[in-house]
Amino acid sequence: xxxxxxxxxxxxxxxxxxxxxxxxxxxxxxxxxxxxxxxxxxxxxxxxxxxxxxxxxxxxxxxxxxxxxxxxxxxxxxxxxxxxxxxxxxxxxxxxxxxxxxxxxxxxxxxxxxxxxxxxxxxxxxxxxxxxxxxxxxxxxxxxxxxxxxxxxxxxxxxxxxxxxxxxxxxxxxxxxxxxxxxxxxxxxxxxxxxxxxxxxxxxxxxxxxxxxxxxxxxxxxxxxxxxxxxxxxxxxxxxxxxxxxxxxxxxxxxxxxxxxxxxxxxxxxxxxxxxxxxxxxxxxxxxxxxxxxxxxxxxxxxxxxxxxxxxxxxxxxxxxxxxxxxxxxxxxxxxxxxxxxxxxxxxxxxxxxxxxxxxxxxxxxxxxxxxxxxxxxxxxxxxxxxxxxxxxxxxxxxxxxxxxxxxxxxxxxxxxxxxxxxxxxxxxxxxxxxxxxxxxxxxxxxxxxxxxxxxxxxxxxxxxxxx
Amino acid sequence: xxxxxxxxxxxxxxxxxxxxxxxxxxxxxxxxxxxxxxxxxxxxxxxxxxxxxxxxxxxxxxxxxxxxxxxxxxxxxxxxxxxxxxxxxxxxxxxxxxxxxxxxxxxxxxxxxxxxxxx
Numbered sequence: 342x343x344x345x346x347x348x349x350x351x352x353x354x355x356x357x358x359x360x361x362x363x364x365x366x367x368x369x370x371x372x373x374x375x376x377x378x379x380x381x382x383x384x385x386x387x388x389x390x391x392x393x394x395x396x397x398x399x400x401x402x403x404x405x406x407x408x409x410x411x412x413x414x415x416x417x418x419x420x421x422x423x424x425x426x427x428x429x430x431x432x433x434x435x436x437x438x439x440x441x442x443x444x445x446x447x448x449x450x451x452x453x454x455x456x457x458x459x460x461x462x463x464x465x466x467x468x469x470x471x472x473x474x475x476x477x478x479x480x481x482x483x484x485x486x487x488x489x490x491x492x493x494x495x496x497x498x499x500x501x502x503x504x505x506x507x508x509x510x511x512x513x514x515x516x517x518x519x520x521x522x523x524x525x526x527x528x529x530x531x532x533x534x535x536x537x538x539x540x541x542x543x544x545x546x547x548x549x550x551x552x553x554x555x556x557x558x559x560x561x562x563x564x565x566x567x568x569x570x571x572x573x574x575x576x577x578x579x580x581x582x583x584x585x586x587x588x589x590x591x592x593x594x595x596x597x598x599x600x601x602x603x604x605x606x607x608x609x610x611x612x613x614x615x616x617x618x619x620x621x622x623x624x625x626x627x628x629x630x631x632x633x634x635x636x637x638x639x640x641x642x643x644x645x646x647x648x649x650x651x652x653x654x655x656x657x658x659x660x661x662x663x664x665x666x667x668x669x670x671x672x673x674x675x676x677x678x679x680x681x682x683x684x685x686x687x688x689x690x691x692x693x694x695x696x697x698x699x700x701x702x703x704x705x706x707x708x709x710x711x712x713x714x715x716x717x718x719x720x721x722x723x724x725x726x727x728x729x730x731x732x733x734x735x736x737x738x739x740x741x742x743x744x745x746x747x748x749x750x751x752x753x754x755x756x757x758x759x760x761x762x763x764x765x766x767x768x769x770x771x772x773x774x775x776x777x778x779x780x781x782x783x784x785x786x787x788x789x790x791x792x793x794x795x796x797x798x799x800x801x802x803x804x805x806x807x808x809x
Numbered sequence: 810x811x812x813x814x815x816x817x818x819x820x821x822x823x824x825x826x827x828x829x830x831x832x833x834x835x836x837x838x839x840x841x842x843x844x845x846x847x848x849x850x851x852x853x854x855x856x857x858x859x860x861x862x863x864x865x866x867x868x869x870x871x872x873x874x875x876x877x878x879x880x881x882x883x884x885x886x887x888x889x890x891x892x893x894x895x896x897x898x899x900x901x902x903x904x905x906x907x908x909x910x911x912x913x914x915x916x917x918x919x920x921x922x923x924x925x926x927x928x
Contacts, residue, residue: 358870359838359870359873359874360837360838361834361835361837361838361877362873362874362877364827364830364831364834365823365826365827365831365877368826368827368831369826401873403866403869403870405866430869430872430873451873451876451877452819452876452877452878452879453877455826
């Protein structure tokens with residue numbers, strides 16, 4: 342039994358309405374050392390989730406009483422770190438892909454091979470523990486991709502790699518920004534491993550994966566007897582002493598907890614429980630989030646004190662669609678690894694498939710790329726990945742020619758819209774439209790317009806005052 | 810006959826893993842799905858929409874079992890009938906039912922035979 346399997350009790354929930362299949366999955370997983378709890382419908386699954394808060398859920402999408410997708414949505418809303426493995430029958434792949442877009446960890450297609458099933462559960466449990474545990478976390482690239490393959494050769498990534506080398510040597514806090522699935526944690530590991538603290542622990546803690554009491558305990562530790570019968574836990578701050586603490590989504594801490602963290606960072610020590618002696622700490626901070634910290638501070642979710650402690654050196658992980666030919670390099674590396682896991686051989690991304698991959702928008706970034714490749718590998722035979730193996734909507738979108746007629750119409754519309762406006766008014770409209778396109782995110786709007794967020798904040802103040 | 814119903818190696822490996830209890834459960838589930846399908850199609854004569862929706866669920870469950878035990882033909886029949894349910898083609902679903910139920914029966918016989926052989 343692996344160390345990973347040995348403590349799976351209560352952490353794995355199987356949701357399957359066909360008793361024979363449920364029995365089969367439990368048997369396979371039991372033999373591999375994984376104990377599980379089970380449910381045969383959506384209502385029971387939600388109740389068991391409430392009782393046990395499992396980290397991994399194997400979920401059949403078609404349940405007798407409710408849609409599996411709705412079950413997944415409710416679970417992820419309550420505990421976003423949960424790894425949901427969606428089970429689907431061949432022919433329902435589109436639904437499985439939709440599920441992965443909505444947050445599923447991965448999908449398995451029936452019939453589930455024993456090794457594949459065990460590997461998926463092991464991987465999901467390990468990821469869940471890495472994300473939520475305050476223990477020493479070893480962060481890997483997905484599928485253990487060599488770092489050079491993960492980084493690629495695009496200008497944007499070469500520039501980022503140089504920046505990482507420069508900041509790694511410093512003690513300054515780093516804030517890694519980027520969309521979901523771009524590889525922010527991998528970059529955090531790079532910074533740590535290239536720093537002088539590389540031989541010391543890198544401890545990761547996801548602030549959105551805990552409620553406030555649990556998060557406080559995960560950060561500052563628990564003294565036996567202070568919180569029910571829970572065992573002693575030194576906490577992430579102490580565990581990271583001498584090394585690096587990776588804070589994921591710091592804006593999800595309560596403001597009280599943010600204040601306690603700021604005090605500890607200022608003092609270089611903290612008091613774990615009333616009456617106990619201060620514990621000295623020497624840590625380097627790396628944070629990462631999808632939301633821009635400046636925006637979070639303006640919204641009052643991130644305290645100003647913590648903002649200035651964390652947001653010192655920003656590193657921005659580019660979305661996959663901006664990484665040019667890296668997409669093909671990444672696809673080729675992932676393809677070989679996924680194929681090996683599935684007992685198949687895929688070595689080449691054909692030119693027509695590469696063209697489609699390059700034209701796709703990749704809103705789910707690297708995670709979406711992995712899902713598309715897995716889909717192709719599961720359903721086809723190698724060694725070439727051809728365009729026909731890619732999802733139909735990707736092919737259609739890539740092959741739809743951009744209409745000049747529409748562009749001309751758009752230009753005419755734009756000309757009509759700005760007719761009679763002053764330059765200042767046109768600028769105001771362009772900025773406000775960009776903010777709206779990015780759902781109110783000023784940093785994202787600033788990136789699109791290639792100006793500093795502070796420029797927008799300043800201009801917006803002026804516009805507001807002139808309106809008053 | 811066996812080869813046409815399912816992949817015997819896959820079935821044996823599976824039943825070997827789960828033993829008698831799993832054999833019995835597969836047989837019970839096959840019987841339950843057959844009964845659900847029959848009931849659903851009976852209902853479809855009075856309420857086509859609801860009957861076909863029930864039938865689609867029964868066929869989907871049956872297809873999950875068929876895929877797992879390597880019953881290729883049953884998988885194909887179920888997938889086709891599911892598609893007909895989605896399209897509201899009751900006549901085609903009723904026609905497919907005969908083949909589906911017969912293949913289920915044959916699969917049940919195979920599983921029972923394995924169970925007896927190994928007990």
